[in-house]
Amino acid sequence: MFFALAEGTLRALARRLRRVTVAAGELILYQGEPGDSIFFIEQGRCRVVIEKPPSVVTVAVLTGGDFFGDTACLLSRPHQASVYAQSDCTLLALDRQSLVSVLGRDRGLLDELRKVAEQRFSSYADTTVQATWGMLLQEATVIGVYSPKGGTGGTSIALNLVGSLARRYPGQVLLLDLDFPYAHAALLAGLVPTSCLARLGGVPAEAFEEVLLSAILLHSSGPMILAGALRPEEADDVTPELLTRAIGVLRKTFRYIVVDLGVTINDPALALLDLTQHMVLVTSPELSAVKGAADAVDILLRLGTPHDRLSVILNNRTLRPAVHRTAVERMLKRPVDIEVGFDGPRADQAALKAEILSISNPHSEITRAAEALAELIERYHGKLAATGANGGPAIGHEPR
Amino acid sequence: MITAPARAAAVIEHARVSVGRSMVRRRLRAVADGRATAIEIDLHRGPVDVVGELAHLTARLADGSPPLARLQAAFDQTGASDAAIDGLASRLAAHRIRSARSVGALKAERAVAWVAPLLSADQAEVREAAARALGRIRGVRSADALVRAIERRGATRTLIVELARAAPDLYLEAALFGRRRAGVIPAVAAAAGLRRRQTAVGPLLALLASGSRKERVVACRALGWIGARRAVPVLIRAIADREWKVRLSAAKSLAALHAPARGAALEALLADRNPRVQKAGRQALRRLAME
Numbered sequence A: 001m002f003f004a005l006a007e008g009t010l011r012a013l014a015r016r017l018r019r020v021t022v023a024a025g026e027l028i029l030y031q032g033e034p035g036d037s038i039f040f041i042e043q044g045r046c047r048v049v050i051e052k053p054p055s056v057v058t059v060a061v062l063t064g065g066d067f068f069g070d071t072a073c074l075l076s077r078p079h080q081a082s083v084y085a086q087s088d089c090t091l092l093a094l095d096r097q098s099l100v101s102v103l104g105r106d107r108g109l110l111d112e113l114r115k116v117a118e119q120r121f122s123s124y125a126d127t128t129v130q131a132t133w134g135m136l137l138q139e140a141t142v143i144g145v146y147s148p149k150g151g152t153g154g155t156s157i158a159l160n161l162v163g164s165l166a167r168r169y170p171g172q173v174l175l176l177d178l179d180f181p182y183a184h185a186a187l188l189a190g191l192v193p194t195s196c197l198a199r200l201g202g203v204p205a206e207a208f209e210e211v212l213l214s215a216i217l218l219h220s221s222g223p224m225i226l227a228g229a230l231r232p233e234e235a236d237d238v239t240p241e242l243l244t245r246a247i248g249v250l251r252k253t254f255r256y257i258v259v260d261l262g263v264t265i266n267d268p269a270l271a272l273l274d275l276t277q278h279m280v281l282v283t284s285p286e287l288s289a290v291k292g293a294a295d296a297v298d299i300l301l302r303l304g305t306p307h308d309r310l311s312v313i314l315n316n317r318t319l320r321p322a323v324h325r326t327a328v329e330r331m332l333k334r335p336v337d338i339e340v341g342f343d344g345p346r347a348d349q350a351a352l353k354a355e356i357l358s359i360s361n362p363h364s365e366i367t368r369a370a371e372a373l374a375e376l377i378e379r380y381h382g383k384l385a386a387t388g389a390n391g392g393p394a395i396g397h398e399p400r
Numbered sequence B: 001m002i003t004a005p006a007r008a009a010a011v012i013e014h015a016r017v018s019v020g021r022s023m024v025r026r027r028l029r030a031v032a033d034g035r036a037t038a039i040e041i042d043l044h045r046g047p048v049d050v051v052g053e054l055a056h057l058t059a060r061l062a063d064g065s066p067p068l069a070r071l072q073a074a075f076d077q078t079g080a081s082d083a084a085i086d087g088l089a090s091r092l093a094a095h096r097i098r099s100a101r102s103v104g105a106l107k108a109e110r111a112v113a114w115v116a117p118l119l120s121a122d123q124a125e126v127r128e129a130a131a132r133a134l135g136r137i138r139g140v141r142s143a144d145a146l147v148r149a150i151e152r153r154g155a156t157r158t159l160i161v162e163l164a165r166a167a168p169d170l171y172l173e174a175a176l177f178g179r180r181r182a183g184v185i186p187a188v189a190a191a192a193g194l195r196r197r198q199t200a201v202g203p204l205l206a207l208l209a210s211g212s213r214k215e216r217v218v219a220c221r222a223l224g225w226i227g228a229r230r231a232v233p234v235l236i237r238a239i240a241d242r243e244w245k246v247r248l249s250a251a252k253s254l255a256a257l258h259a260p261a262r263g264a265a266l267e268a269l270l271a272d273r274n275p276r277v278q279k280a281g282r283q284a285l286r287r288l289a290m291e
Helices: A007-015 A070-075 A096-103 A107-136 A154-168 A205-214 A232-237 A240-253 A267-275 A287-302 A325-332 A346-352 A365-381 A383-387 B004-033 B050-058 B066-078 B080-087 B093-105 B109-120 B124-137 B140-153 B157-166 B171-177 B184-195 B198-210 B213-226 B229-238 B244-256 B262-271 B275-290
Strands: A018-022 A027-029 A037-043 A046-052 A055-062 A082-085 A089-095 A141-146 A173-177 A224-227 A256-262 A278-283 A310-315 A338-340
Touching: A007 A096, A018 B171, A027 B198, A037 A070, A070 A096, A070 A107, A089 A096, A096 A107, A096 B109, A096 B140, A141 A154, A141 A267, A141 A365, A154 A173, A154 A256, A154 A278, A154 A310, A154 A365, A173 A240, A205 A240, A240 A256, A240 A267, A256 A267, A278 A287, A278 A365, A287 A310, A287 A325, A310 A325, A310 A365, A338 A365, A346 A365, B004 B050, B004 B066, B050 B066, B050 B093, B066 B080, B080 B093, B080 B109, B093 B109, B093 B124, B109 B124, B109 B140, B124 B140, B124 B157, B140 B157, B140 B171, B140 B184, B157 B184, B171 B184, B171 B198, B184 B198, B184 B213, B198 B213, B198 B229, B213 B229, B213 B244, B229 B244, B244 B262, B244 B275, B262 B275
Parallel strands: A141 A256, A141 A278, A173 A224, A173 A256, A278 A310, A310 A338
Antiparallel strands: A018 A089, A027 A082, A037 A089, A046 A055, A046 A082
């Protein structure tokens, strides 16, 4: 925005900057209120949210170098969105009087800045409309399940989460299996897919929705599954564009879409991160798995996943775990949200019988964990969150 | 006894001033709208209060907006702006007051450095005019000058009101956490309340939790002015504070907030040991019943 200014002018503006520190969770700008300052993020992360009671939707996460407040400051319009500090932040504030005082002699410069602010206002308005329409039209919440190491039970957790949610909303919950190259969620549920997302890239737009929905498999107990690819070599056909297009269609049809992201962070996974409202990170109490999880937490937070939209699951795959929960939490630098007790051979037995534990066996440890996770997701994204009836935080609000 | 000719002269004079005021307004509007570029009006001569008219017009114009910029440029051309800034250093108090009004009406940010010393003037009228000018000019420099004046001379109603006007976004919120002399924080908290921004709710709640008695009293009132509904549980707890002024302040704020749960809490005040708190509780309940 300021790249066109002469160095002398930039220096004059820099001298007028005011450094402000804001604690994590604090409100920086409030939607609808007037504003008179542009804030540049020197350090930290800020979350931009649209508040349309009872919903609150996060539309952007800003980090160092980003700025906000320009439309209110330059165009004298009320703030389009609220901004909360997601972490402890250091901001540099430039108030309107300082800006006008430095640039005021050159009306052209101010007009140029206003034009840029106007463009940002329009594009931002489009983004916010896109971000809120799903919420307002009660479209599906997309939940990503990611496990940084194979064999930690990510697919099992994703499948059983779908089972728990499907018990609440039969026929309204879908599992999209993107655990490439060997996606086997359908196999674990005893289903045999004949089509998959990867094969829909060439389908014409007018037939896409019909073909996509016909590729979905229905489990007899309620959950639905869509395979990402049937063969390892088909994984590359799932492009970010295809995925975004498919999610756009599926969001209108389902209440929850759980996506098993597997172990790799590739382009489709990154595209999906932009579309998810909640991330579930699955790890097991092994040194390499926890190290991978710590790195993944760091990456996810840097990619803009809000703290309260990231849930960590510790899946005990053995009776005596090598790493204790407190050590896991220390390494992750955040609490484990749900711990799955050792469940013996139940998961494998359920797969052989084509059952989903969270539906068939209420006493299973996996069922308990899946129920707790479903509850947590419902609290943030379900009907309870919209009404605030459970006393939990409203959607999108930072815990205070 | 007023004779008929004298009455007629007064009527004519009144009409003359009205016509003059109308002409000044038209000329100022013409410049603001871009229909004229030059303005030939003396800010301080003639029967019409030109500065008052100018202040009335600029009050509705956003800082940096093209109409305001046109007016500023027009007065710069005539030399009126420079004359007003020169007048701030005059020995005559009346002249300094007039000049302060002028730079305030013109929202001349470059004059802040010359207006700020007037906040320490011996004459109360000069100090008041300077504070009002800074409130109109706004921005971080004006706010800094007002906070320094509060630190030096103590808080006055005018300084607090003008600080609320002058402070840019997050200025008061940050000042609430900063190191300040005793007496400044309550003034800043009051200004934050008058500014009525939701961003101040968090810092005010923190002040209510950990501030001195005076700070807690002002924080309670400020939360009520803002209409901070999320402060209701904290204000209900403040009703049981051991300081009667805090209880009184919390009662007044709860009365201003439209929260359903506050009736029962306010009833407890009817049995308060301090009669002023009892009275505030009664008034709050009456207000609740009228809603």
